[in-house]
Amino acid sequence: MARRVDVAFVPEGIEGVYERFGFVGAVADGHLVIPVRNVERTAGGDPEAADPGIRSATPADLPAMVGLYNVAHAQRPWTHERHAGWNRLVPQTTWKPGSQTLVLRTGHTIAGYAVLEGRAFGDPLGTVTADELVAVDAAATRRLLAAVARLCWQRRLDRFTVREPADSLTGRIARHMGCSYEQRFPPSGGMMAAVLNRPSLVRTLEPELRRRAGGQLPDTARPQAIEALCGGDLFPDDRTLIRLLLGHWSAEDAYVHGAAVPDRYRSLCAAWFPGGGTPVLPAPYAHRLDRY
Structure with missing residues (x-):
């Protein structure tokens, strides 16, 4: 080496x-834990009403998702810049949870996406976890968080997990809503x-x-x-x-x-050496879908 x-x-x-x-x-290794009630209180409206701009992703959406990710995270220590053909989404099989991906469209462009851990056959509906949640601005981030909260509401869950750094846009919006940030220092x-x-x-x-x-x-x-x-x-x-x-x-x-x-x-x-989490130096973070 x-x-x-x-x-x-x-x-x-x-x-x-x-x-x-x-x-x-x-x-x-850190993640956000967000109470559903806090998201609902911020978003307002009917918690069961679907957002018409959010749908399941297709392979054609991946280049736009890669672009959003690189803008948000490519300069972050330990984060990989993703190439145009990147696709490390986990395929779902009977006994292995895959990736369930949501995209938010505004007009003809993708304004954000969320990659959720899927469910294997027979798994209980005990948790909802987003491996990534990236958007172009605060409004799009709130809409995606509301969509994940809506999924939790349907499953009668009171909180969900988002694997994003606390100093990211998603982290800042979640902190404003009210959340906790859990870290592991092995x-x-x-x-x-x-x-x-x-x-x-x-x-x-x-x-x-x-x-x-x-x-x-x-x-x-x-x-x-x-x-x-x-x-x-x-x-x-x-x-x-x-x-x-x-x-x-x-x-x-x-x-x-x-x-x-x-x-x-x-x-x-x-x-x-100002330490991570500052405008000069974002906090080091490794997203799950880029680990080997």
Whole structure:
């Protein structure tokens, strides 16, 4: 790996194994839990009335869905940009739940979609989970959430799960409606990463680090800080560095966990590593349909 790339990722690391090779957990697995009543209170109207703009998706809708997804998430750490022919929707079989996909059309365009976990033969109607829910704007997001809530109302369920990050458009709308966000931080296994070639990796990222730094240091001092990061004088532990680069930790998180940084670099490191969930650095997130 190190002869080909500077950093390596595994989406489902084996517990107690990958740490031996320098990997560290780098992404929290999180999801929104939304009470149906909160959606109904926000949406208003008849909870049983179907939205005429929402229908089941067809294969012809996939390119538009891919485009919506890339606009919403492609710049997010750990998220894959999807190519035009992407189709990792799960086919439904008798004993295996597949993907049930809804699309929202406004005029002749698709304004949003939701990919729901389907049901296998004999499964109880105990849960409703959306693996993805992406839309162009807040109004379309609310309509899709209302459609999922309507499905729950028909099944007499009081809440549903949406696997989207809390700082996404869907997450912000759900937080306004009232929801909870549940995260899992596995101490071992799960989504892990390792730095393989630190100097090369830092050099590749140097333009972005310079952009984030802005006016934090004089131009003459910034190269010294880059060299310190490159050589390991600044954040010498590669496991800390990978968490900082992905936004899993902020610089302040690193200090809490024992990282020592000279005072002259503190403000610069805060600009370099603001942590996920900010406009500068979205929270790292891995959608289920892109895991291998």
